[in-house]
Amino acid sequence: MRDKRIAFVTSNEHKFREVKVILEEYGIEVEHSQLAIVEIQAMRIEEIASAKAKSAYEILRRGVIVEDDALAIDALNGFPGPYSSYVFKTIGNEGILRLMHNIKDRSASFISVIAYCSSSSSDGEPLIFVGKVDGIIAESIRGNGWGYDPIFIPKGSSRTYAEMGDDEKNRVSHRRLALERFARWLKER
Amino acid sequence: MRDKRIAFVTSNEHKFREVKVILEEYGIEVEHSQLAIVEIQAMRIEEIASAKAKSAYEILRRGVIVEDDALAIDALNGFPGPYSSYVFKTIGNEGILRLMHNIKDRSASFISVIAYCSSSSSDGEPLIFVGKVDGIIAESIRGNGWGYDPIFIPKGSSRTYAEMGDDEKNRVSHRRLALERFARWLKER
Numbered sequence: 001m002r003d004k005r006i007a008f009v010t011s012n013e014h015k016f017r018e019v020k021v022i023l024e025e026y027g028i029e030v031e032h033s034q035l036a037i038v039e040i041q042a043m044r045i046e047e048i049a050s051a052k053a054k055s056a057y058e059i060l061r062r063g064v065i066v067e068d069d070a071l072a073i074d075a076l077n078g079f080p081g082p083y084s085s086y087v088f089k090t091i092g093n094e095g096i097l098r099l100m101h102n103i104k105d106r107s108a109s110f111i112s113v114i115a116y117c118s119s120s121s122s123d124g125e126p127l128i129f130v131g132k133v134d135g136i137i138a139e140s141i142r143g144n145g146w147g148y149d150p151i152f153i154p155k156g157s158s159r160t161y162a163e164m165g166d167d168e169k170n171r172v173s174h175r176r177l178a179l180e181r182f183a184r185w186l187k188e189r
Numbered sequence: 190m191r192d193k194r195i196a197f198v199t200s201n202e203h204k205f206r207e208v209k210v211i212l213e214e215y216g217i218e219v220e221h222s223q224l225a226i227v228e229i230q231a232m233r234i235e236e237i238a239s240a241k242a243k244s245a246y247e248i249l250r251r252g253v254i255v256e257d258d259a260l261a262i263d264a265l266n267g268f269p270g271p272y273s274s275y276v277f278k279t280i281g282n283e284g285i286l287r288l289m290h291n292i293k294d295r296s297a298s299f300i301s302v303i304a305y306c307s308s309s310s311s312d313g314e315p316l317i318f319v320g321k322v323d324g325i326i327a328e329s330i331r332g333n334g335w336g337y338d339p340i341f342i343p344k345g346s347s348r349t350y351a352e353m354g355d356d357e358k359n360r361v362s363h364r365r366l367a368l369e370r371f372a373r374w375l376k377e378r
Contacts, residue, residue, distance in 0.1 A: 004375075006252040006305075009245045014335040015256060015364075018355070022365055026372035033253070035245055056198045056224055063195040064222070067204060079279035083272045090268035091288060098287050099280060116195075146203040166207070175204075176211055183215035186193075 007033040045070045045082050045113050046128050053115035053126040063118035065182070066126075069174065071148050073108040073137060075100065084148070093141050093151045106136040110152055112178040116186075129185070131177025145169075196222040234259045234271050234302050235317050242304035242315040252307035254371070255315075258363065260337050262297040262326060264289065273337070282330050282340045295325040299341055301367040305375075318374065320366025334358075 008019050008030045020030045049068040056064045068085075072078040076099060080087035087095070100106060110133050115126040135154040143150050145162025153160050154172055161169045170176055197208055197219045209219045234257045242255040257274075261267040265288060269276035276284070289295060299322050306315040324343040332339050334351025342349050343361055350358045359365055 006254055006307075007245070007249055008254050008256070009241065009249075010256065012335075018359060018362075018364055019254075019256060019368060021355070022359055022368045023372055026369075026376060028372055028375060030254075033245070033249065035248060052198065056196070056222070059224060060196055060198075060222065065195055065197050065208075065219075067197070067199065067208065076284070077279040079276070079284075081275075081279070083275060086270075086272060087268070090266040090270070095265070095268075095288055098290065099284055101287065118195075166210070170207060170211055173207075175207055179208060179211045180215075183212055183217055186217060187215060 005029040005031065007031050009033045009035050045111070046115075046130070048082065049113045049115035050126045050128060053117040054124070057117035057126075061119070063116070065117075066115045067112060067175065067178070068115075069110065069112045071108060071110050071152065073100070073106075075103045075105045075107075088147055093148065096137065096148070096151060097140065100137050106138075107134070108137050108152065109134045110148070110154075110174040112173070112175040114178045114182045116182060127185070129178050129182040131174045131179070131181065133172070133174040133177065194218040194220065196220050198222045198224050234300070235304075235319070237271065238302045238304035239315045239317060242306040243313070246306035246315075250308070252305070254306075255304045256301060256364065256367070257304075258299065258301045260297060260299050260341065262289070262295075264292045264294045264296075277336060282337065285326065285337070285340060286329065289326050295327075296323070297326050297341065298323045299337070299343075299363040301362070301364040303367045303371045305371060316374070318367050318371040320363045320368070320370065322361070322363040322366065 004027060006028065008016060010016055011034060016032050023030050045068045049066050053064060053066040056066060070081050070084045072081050112131045114129040117126040133154050135152055138151045138153050138160050141150045142160045143162030149161035151160060161173065193216060195217065197205060199205055200223060205221050212219050238255050238257040242253060245253045245255060259270050259273045261270050301320045303318040304315040322343050324341055327340045327342050327349050330339045331349045332351030338350035340349060
């Protein structure tokens with residue numbers, strides 16, 4: 001057996017101790033390395049959208065946009081945040097309402113990120129346009145809409161995105177704000 | 190303005206319609222591209238651990254392991270799954286118990302993935318060793334332990350990982366199973 005000393009890269013002390021104890025039984029020495037490796041999981045949605053736009057441009061070779069959005073609930077420390085899409089698919093709006101049961105501070109924000117890549121992005125780096133709308137989480141699922149629309153009430157409204165209907169939602173949404181910034185930039189350059 | 194026709198890469202039809210309607214107001218034509226780009230968010234923990242081990246090896250240039258684990262709850266469609274760490278940091282065990290309130294099927298599994306990379310990995314690809322333990326989610330937080338240990342009861346036990354104490358946990362845990370596989374392989378080659 002070669003390599004009987006190995007480095008275990010982790011920022012979690014508990015994990016390090018567990019691994020060390022177990023591997024010692026097998027005569028394997030473990031050293032703790034706190035090397036900061038990129039936490040792919042911790043990527044912000046800007047980076048996710050940017051990486052996707054880049055890959056898409058490399059294949060399509062034409063102007064391309066990718067959009068990602070994230071709902072961040074203050075009382076839940078920003079959850080579901082960058083994993084909004086996965087969280088929606090697993091626990092859905094009902095799960096969010098369960099988590100928010102009896103919680104008074106219902107403030108949240110919805111952000112949309114557009115990443116644009118085209119032949120004129122000289123350095124190959126996508127451009128990012130962000131739109132953000134503050135609001136609150138409704139007490140129940142209201143209206144027929146997709147995603148988190150039935151539980152998000154934008155500031156200044158008494159209705160959820162889903163209760164608004166497409167036209168009204170599209171006038172005030174986080175996605176509208178991001179697209180507006182993108183469109184203005186595209187027209188002016 | 191060049192590029193007034195752009196491709197919007199998304200698998201979400203709702204999103205496509207919203208974006209199309211808004212950008213048309215600005216004279217920008219949007220075409221729907223269903224190009225399958227890698228969903229970085231949807232990476233399984235095997236891939237995450239593997240990518241991290243590879244980066245770590247490139248810097249350290251010595252035998253290195255990285256470990257990731259994931260709790261998957263059946264009644265929540267596998268949530269928190271690959272995002273177990275982020276979910277723990279935001280909603281924690283209390284959040285999980287809220288989501289599981291009044292849910293009868295409490296079955297879950299805990300998996301540990303070890304990715305190992307060293308100078309002898311001829312193709313530079315990390316080797317992966319997996320350990321999995323089935324169990325159930327407790328009705329309340331029990332015992333002092335880190336992570337999800339206070340709410341996970343492995344099959345065959347009446348106690349949570351956290352109630353077991355380190356020695357007993359380390360004899361039966363998902364991490365033990367993965368490490369055992371890794372250690373046996375390392376000693377035998």
